[in-house]
Structures are given as C-alpha cells and as structure tokens.
Amino acid sequence: MLPLGIVTISDRATAGVYEDKSGPAIREVYTRWLAMPWQEAYRLVPDEQPAIEAALCELADVVRCPLIVTTGGTGPAPRDVTPEATMAVCDRLLPGFGEQMRAESLKTVPTAILSRQIAGTRGGSLIINLPGKPAAIEECLRAIWAAVPYCVELIGGPRFVCSDTAPRYHRPS
Numbered sequence: 001m002l003p004l005g006i007v008t009i010s011d012r013a014t015a016g017v018y019e020d021k022s023g024p025a026i027r028e029v030y031t032r033w034l035a036m037p038w039q040e041a042y043r044l045v046p047d048e049q050p051a052i053e054a055a056l057c058e059l060a061d062v063v064r065c066p067l068i069v070t071t072g073g074t075g076p077a078p079r080d081v082t083p084e085a086t087m088a089v090c091d092r093l094l095p096g097f098g099e100q101m102r103a104e105s106l107k108t109v110p111t112a113i114l115s116r117q118i119a120g121t122r123g124g125s126l127i128i129n130l131p132g133k134p135a136a137i138e139e140c141l142r143a144i145w146a147a148v149p150y151c152v153e154l155i156g157g158p159r160f161v162c163s164d165t166a167p168r169y170h171r172p173s
C-alpha cells in the first residue's frame, strides 16, 4: 500500500495541551480525494528544527512516501521553523506551491500573508507545508491539488488515482 506522510508540527499538540486536529484533517482529505489503497505515516513533533528534519527524512528516505504534507510552524514567530527544516532537507524547492496557497488563502483570511509555507522535493518525495490552523488544511490543499499528482509522477512516484470529489488535476498529454 502506498504510504502517505502527515507531519503535525506543534509544541502544544505534542505536549497534550490540545488535541491535534490538523493532522487528522489531512488524513480526512486524503481519504476523500484518493481512490486507491494508501496508508498513513503520521508523525507529531514539536517546533524543533532537528525533530522536523528527522521526521521528514525518515518519511522520505525510509518509509518512501511520495507525498508528505506538514501542518504548523510556518509563521513568523521565533519557534516557527518548519520552512527552514523543509528547505534544509529538500534537494529542490517549488515556489509556486507556497505562492498559490497564500494567494487562495488571502481571499478568505488577511493573515494568510503571515505563512512562509513552502514546498519542495527530496528524492522521490514531494513535501508541502500547510499552516497549523485546522481550517487551513483543505483550503490550501484544494489550491494546489491540480498539480500534485503530475508532480509526484515527474519525481518518479506512482500514478495517483483520485476520486470524483477531488479537485480536478492536470496531466499534460
């Protein structure tokens, strides 16, 4: 079964101050939008760059997830280091993903400009950052889904089979 990564980055969810709702929101989107067998590889880590890098490297290099979606730690606060961790482990960045997610999010929330969310590839894994708010998950994934399956194919991953409820994706002929 295809492993798909979900990484929640939150000091407070890790400490049990609140329940992680954003990781499960990513799981819920995968469940609704994918029409193929998959299994989750879920990690919950604090806002510590080495811990985030270790989780991303493990999911990319050992578990071999073609897609890893992170949530949290993308803002300007001192402990927000998810983009730095993502940049450190990626071979290449894909700036269009962050630009498009911010552009779509700005239509509903003016503070979307505060997210430094990025995306990039590490070997055969596409890594995408999302903000921490549970409400941001589907909004951001919807903004970029059109390019996700083809990107996964371009980096040597499997062909995604999406459900009728998923946003339409584009595969150039």
Ligand SMILES: Nc1ncnc2c1ncn2[C@@H]1O[C@H](COP(=O)(O)OP(=O)(O)OP(=O)(O)O)[C@@H](O)[C@H]1O
Binding pocket: 008, 009, 010, 011, 012, 013, 018, 019, 020, 021, 022, 023, 047, 071, 072, 073, 075, 080, 132, 133, 134
């Ligand atoms: N994983 C999550 N599950 C549920 N709610 C979340 C999660 N992450 C963030 N939130 C909600 O969004 C609000 C703003 O998130 P914030 O940007 O402070 O997240 P954060 O930087 O990841 O925080 P922390 O690392 O302290 O958990 C939080 O107060 C919380 O209500």
Ligand SMILES: Nc1nc2c(c(=O)[nH]1)N[C@H]1C(S)=C(S)[C@@H](COP(=O)(O)O)O[C@H]1N2
Binding pocket: 071, 072, 073, 074, 075, 076, 080, 105, 109, 111, 112, 113, 114, 115, 116, 130, 131, 132, 133, 135, 136, 137, 139, 140
């Ligand atoms: N779609 C969407 N994007 C969003 C938000 C949101 O609620 N929805 N919150 C913004 C806010 S308030 C912040 S501070 C940044 C960073 O959030 P993070 O540190 O939890 O990743 O994401 C922004 N992007």
